[in-house]
Amino acid sequence: MAKDLFYSLDLNLLRTFLVLSQELNMRKASQRLFVSQPAISQSLQKLRNHFDDELFVKVPSGLEATHFANELAERITPHLDGLASALNTSQEFTPSQYDSKIKIALSPVVLSCLTGILFHRLREQAPLAEIELVGWTHNTLDEINKGDVILGVGYDVGASKEIYLHHLIDLKARVFVRQAHPIQKKVAKPADFDGYEIASFINPGWNDRYSIAEQIMRSQGLKTRIGFRSEMIIAIIDIVQHTDMFMPHSNLFPIDQYPNLRAIDVDIDEAVRTMSVYSQYHLKNRNNPLIHWLNNEIQTALEFQANKIDSILAI
Numbered sequence: 001m002a003k004d005l006f007y008s009l010d011l012n013l014l015r016t017f018l019v020l021s022q023e024l025n026m027r028k029a030s031q032r033l034f035v036s037q038p039a040i041s042q043s044l045q046k047l048r049n050h051f052d053d054e055l056f057v058k059v060p061s062g063l064e065a066t067h068f069a070n071e072l073a074e075r076i077t078p079h080l081d082g083l084a085s086a087l088n089t090s091q092e093f094t095p096s097q098y099d100s101k102i103k104i105a106l107s108p109v110v111l112s113c114l115t116g117i118l119f120h121r122l123r124e125q126a127p128l129a130e131i132e133l134v135g136w137t138h139n140t141l142d143e144i145n146k147g148d149v150i151l152g153v154g155y156d157v158g159a160s161k162e163i164y165l166h167h168l169i170d171l172k173a174r175v176f177v178r179q180a181h182p183i184q185k186k187v188a189k190p191a192d193f194d195g196y197e198i199a200s201f202i203n204p205g206w207n208d209r210y211s212i213a214e215q216i217m218r219s220q221g222l223k224t225r226i227g228f229r230s231e232m233i234i235a236i237i238d239i240v241q242h243t244d245m246f247m248p249h250s251n252l253f254p255i256d257q258y259p260n261l262r263a264i265d266v267d268i269d270e271a272v273r274t275m276s277v278y279s280q281y282h283l284k285n286r287n288n289p290l291i292h293w294l295n296n297e298i299q300t301a302l303e304f305q306a307n308k309i310d311s312i313l314a315i
Contacts, residue, residue, distance in 0.1 A: 009050055010046070012043075013043050013046055013047050013050070014076060014080065015033070015080070016029070016033060016040065016043040016044070016047070017043075017047055017055070017069075017072070017073070018073065018076070018077065018080060019032050019033055020040070020044065020055075020056060020063065021056075021065055021069060021070075021073040022145075022146050023062075023146075024056070024061075024062050024063040024064065024065065025062040025063060026040050026041070026062070026063070032146075032147075032148075044056065051068065051072070053066055053068040053069065054066050055068070055069040056069060081282075081283075081284040082284070084284060085284045085285070085286075085287060085288070093289035093290055093292075093293060095125040095126040095129075095293060096125065096126065096127065096128070097128070098126045098128060098129050098290070099128040099129060100129065100130070101129070101130040101131075101132060102122065102126070102129050102130065102131050102132065102150060102290075102294070103132040103134065103148065103149050103150055104118075104131075104132070104133050104134070104149070104150065104151050104152070104153065104294070104298075105134050105135065105136045105137070105140045105143070105144075105149050105151075105152040105153070105154075106133055106134070106135065106136060106152075106153050106154065107135075107136040107152075107153060107154025107155060107203050107206070107277075108135065108136070108201045108202065108203055108231055108232075108233055109154065109155070109171070109201065109203065109249065109250060109252065109277075110153050110154060110252070110277065110302075111133070111135050111136075111233070112233035112234070112253075112254075113252045113253055113254055113305055114252070114298075114301055114302065114305060115133055117301045117304065117305055118133065118297070118298060118301045119131060119133060121297050121300070121301055122294075122297060125297070134149075135231065136152060136153075136154050136203065136204055136205070137204050138204045138205055140152050140204070140205070141157070141159050141160070141163060141205070141280075144163060144280065144281060144282055145160075145162060145163075145282060147282070150281065150285070150290070150291070150294070151279055151280065151281045151285075151291060151294055151295075152279070152280040152281070153168070153277065153278070153279050153280070153298060154203060154206070154277065154278070154280070155203060155206050155275060155276070155277060155278070156276065156278055157203075157205040157206045157280075158205075159280060161283075162282060162283050163280050163281070163282065163283070164280070164281055164282070164283045164285075164286050165278040165279075165280055166278055166279045166280075166281075166295055167276060167277075167278055168276075168277050168278055168279055168295070168298060168299045168302055169276075169277050169299065169302045169303060169306065170274040170275070170276050170277075171250035171251060171252055171274060171275050171276075171277060171306065172250060172251040172265075172273060172274055172306075173248065173250060173265075173266045173268065173273050173274065173275070174248075174249055174250055174251050174253065174263055174264070174265055174266065175188070175193070175213075175246050175247065175248055175249070175263070175264045175265075175266055176240060176246065176247045176249055176253060176255065176258075176261050176262065176263055176264070177240065177244070177245075177246045177247070177261065177262055177264060178240060178241050178242070178243070178244070178260060178261060178262070179259075179260055179261065179262050181244055181246070181262065182244065183196075183246075183264065185264060186263075186264065186265065187264070187265045187266075187267055188264050188265075188266060188267065189266075189267045189268070190216055190217055190220050190222055190266070190268060191220070191222060193217065193222070193224065193246055194217070194222045194223055194224070195223055195224065196224065196244055196245065196246055197224065197225055197226070197227030197228070197243075197244075197245045197246075198211055198213050198214055198224055198225070198226050198227060198228075198245065198246060198247075198248065199227060199228045199229075199236045199239050199240050199243075199245040199246065199247045200213065200214070200226055200228070200229050200236070200247075200248065201229070201230065201231065201233055201236055201247075201249075202229055202230060202231045203231075204231065211226055211229075211248070212248065212275075213248035214226060216268065227239075227243070227245045228245060237258060237261070240261065241258075241260045241261065246264075250275065250306075251306050251309055251310055252302065252305055252306050252309065253309065254305070254309065255309060255312065255313070256309070256312050263313055277302065279291075279294070279295050279298060
């Protein structure tokens with residue numbers, strides 16, 4: 001009789017196998033599983049004996065999966081994800097008792113505007129949690145897939161089908177300039193910015209090689225160019241405060257904290273006047289009560305900030 005590979009296997013080893021197939025690095029796998037590297041090596045040897053395959057071979061960069069290991073990972077991943085989702089869904093979630101890490105990646109448009117508000121909301125309800133708010137990078141989607149980041153917040157960057165998008169808010173386009181900028185209007189058309197350079201933030205994976213504002217200007221036959229770009233909003237603010245460049249942003253930007261800057265609303269077509277912000281997380285977490293709570297708190301914080309700034313400017 002052929003060996004039953006399922007019932008004769010310690011299922012804990014499958015989790016080790018899956019993490020190794022994702023990380024292809026013994027050290028990183030041990031960190032994710034909170035076990036020692038020798039323990040990972042022992043588990044790998046058991047897996048090799050069980051499947052009669054090398055599974056992973058050493059290469060200069062770490063590990064490389066065998067053909068069998070790649071096929072096995074592809075076959076078992078949906079089932080383990082489903083099991084994780086079933087177990088997480090069955091658990092009652094109480095924020096005040098949650099004592100694990102909550103790591104959220106925020107895009108530049110959100111990070112500089114929401115960090116303080118969001119941190120205080122989460123800390124107030126989940127005082128035992130370790131809250132980590134980080135910037136969105138080119139690795140964020142991979143980190144969400146691996147479970148290193150529970151959730152990302154930002155524009156739709158065209159993620160894979162494994163990433164679920166949950167709409168949070170539509171932001172209104174707004175431009176920021178220095179107080180003494182030649183354009184003194186409260187509401188301006190793209191033509192008013194003709195000839196002025198753009199100070200643009202970079203949202204990794206979304207606008208690495210272009211600027212939405214530049215595209216809008218050029219589509220209307222106007223002249224402009226990118227004068228400065230950065231992933232750091234604070235660097236862009238510093239440039240705008242000392243030049244005639246303008247910074248495209250949104251009604252989320254905390255203008256009340258920057259007295260040297262002035263806000264200008266933009267009169268353009270409705271289709272390009274708003275941008276949608278989403279929370280983005282692995283499909284397996286769609287029914288996770290932790291995700292539902294985070295979505296609600298993040299959406300509330302976004303709406304509070306946008307309404308607060310609109311109210312300040314309406315005075």
